[in-house]
Amino acid sequence: MLKKPNILIFMTDQQRGDTLNNQDIFMPNTRELMAGGIHFNNTYCPSPHCCPSRASFFTGLYPTQHGVWNNVCVQNALSRGLNAGSELFSDYLKEQDYSLYFAGKWHVCFDTGPEDYGYEELLVTCNKEQKNDVTNDAMSPGWDMYKAIANEPASIRKEGEIKRPGYPEYIHYGIDENPFNDRGIVDSAIEKLKQIRESNTEKPWSMYIGTLGPHDPYFVPQAFLDMYANYEVKLSEIHDDFMLDKPFYNRKVRCLFDQLSVLEKKDAIRHYMAFCTYEDYLLGLVLTELKQHPDFDNTLILATSDHGDYNGEHGLWCKGLPAFKGAYHIPAVAYWKNGIENPGRVCEQLVSLTDFAPTFLEVAGTQFKHPVVGNSLASLFKENEQAQYREFLFTQTNGNELYCTQRSVFNLHWKLVHNPLDTDELYDLNNDPNELCNRINDPKLDQIKKDLHQQLWQFAASVDDQNINPYIMVGMAEYGPAIAYQK
Numbered sequence: 001m002l003k004k005p006n007i008l009i010f011m012t013d014q015q016r017g018d019t020l021n022n023q024d025i026f027m028p029n030t031r032e033l034m035a036g037g038i039h040f041n042n043t044y045c046p047s048p049h050c051c052p053s054r055a056s057f058f059t060g061l062y063p064t065q066h067g068v069w070n071n072v073c074v075q076n077a078l079s080r081g082l083n084a085g086s087e088l089f090s091d092y093l094k095e096q097d098y099s100l101y102f103a104g105k106w107h108v109c110f111d112t113g114p115e116d117y118g119y120e121e122l123l124v125t126c127n128k129e130q131k132n133d134v135t136n137d138a139m140s141p142g143w144d145m146y147k148a149i150a151n152e153p154a155s156i157r158k159e160g161e162i163k164r165p166g167y168p169e170y171i172h173y174g175i176d177e178n179p180f181n182d183r184g185i186v187d188s189a190i191e192k193l194k195q196i197r198e199s200n201t202e203k204p205w206s207m208y209i210g211t212l213g214p215h216d217p218y219f220v221p222q223a224f225l226d227m228y229a230n231y232e233v234k235l236s237e238i239h240d241d242f243m244l245d246k247p248f249y250n251r252k253v254r255c256l257f258d259q260l261s262v263l264e265k266k267d268a269i270r271h272y273m274a275f276c277t278y279e280d281y282l283l284g285l286v287l288t289e290l291k292q293h294p295d296f297d298n299t300l301i302l303a304t305s306d307h308g309d310y311n312g313e314h315g316l317w318c319k320g321l322p323a324f325k326g327a328y329h330i331p332a333v334a335y336w337k338n339g340i341e342n343p344g345r346v347c348e349q350l351v352s353l354t355d356f357a358p359t360f361l362e363v364a365g366t367q368f369k370h371p372v373v374g375n376s377l378a379s380l381f382k383e384n385e386q387a388q389y390r391e392f393l394f395t396q397t398n399g400n401e402l403y404c405t406q407r408s409v410f411n412l413h414w415k416l417v418h419n420p421l422d423t424d425e426l427y428d429l430n431n432d433p434n435e436l437c438n439r440i441n442d443p444k445l446d447q448i449k450k451d452l453h454q455q456l457w458q459f460a461a462s463v464d465d466q467n468i469n470p471y472i473m474v475g476m477a478e479y480g481p482a483i484a485y486q487k
Contacts, residue, residue, distance in 0.1 A: 081109030104210030
């Protein structure tokens, strides 16, 4: 009987999906996995924010189902954690006699941590309240912080600084030899991996490693930035989109970042590229240890991220409410020498971050006891799998830090964004992949809009989305929820 595969997950924070295709970004370790595995080139997160996306990754569910909507650590959190009774894939791996280890960023629930779902905790950050994690405190400063800065003298804007009167200093990029202590997180994981190797255990294991880079602000070790010292960043029309046909909120955010000069914007992109290279270096340290394990060939490795980053496109940075591809498209590479046929493939099927939880369970010989949105990718590990995996993907957000409802639906051709209190958006992704021209008011596309609204509301009904209030001041979709049931 074949031993169940080990499962190692390396999840970065805020890494764009197109970093894997950008050969100007040095990522030799990730590309080694791509050459020996599968690159899921069209993978998307369900929400453009750490907590809801991570909750979806672990549960296979959408925010309307697991109950996590935004940062669980901030003062005005929509929710503090998972709905009662929520199950993670780790609960089922534990039943299959897996040893479970967790290093790095949790950020799923404020009341429970990895240890409550079967994990042995290594160096964990953004953990539950009882841990008194300093990262939680940094995310939700109180009024005392504002009192402290109230009478600071005015200063000249520094390089890379976004000035906001009455707010603490924010500098967009810079140098840090151990950003977010990601090296400490990885070292704790490597130490445990060494212990596993030396124990000669026959039990299968699963380890989650969650780093915090390349999240903003983009502070990176000098040696990695030096790798891009002579790299010339080229800005294009996507960086010059002033979004006059798009929601007002998008333009308001862009105005903040327009404080940056063109040279500063290019420098910020170089720092982001260097950060991706640094994260790849950390992944390489893990792989170096893992390759010494006798069962390396029977280890399923997933390299992915929780969400993306605008990275200067449309004049925006970081991640948030604007529903552009950069915030939702994420990297995803699976490597498993004993389980992936015809390695080196690029899969263009639409894949969701929710798909990985049921995938882990299938290869471990089990499954969720309740329905989940995610679909196992195990069939795509087979060389001859040709069937269309799914036609549409959907996104849900009720805001990043501040409440603001938004839903979207897209396939490889069209994308509809429903902004209940602002301008809706419609993009022809075939002819406008950069989402520059909002076609929402084009009368020739009325049937496409209607069809996409039907898909949007049908999915909403399937996951019990309560964004269906009919009150005249909020029920303003061009086609309302009843279209879900029209023939």
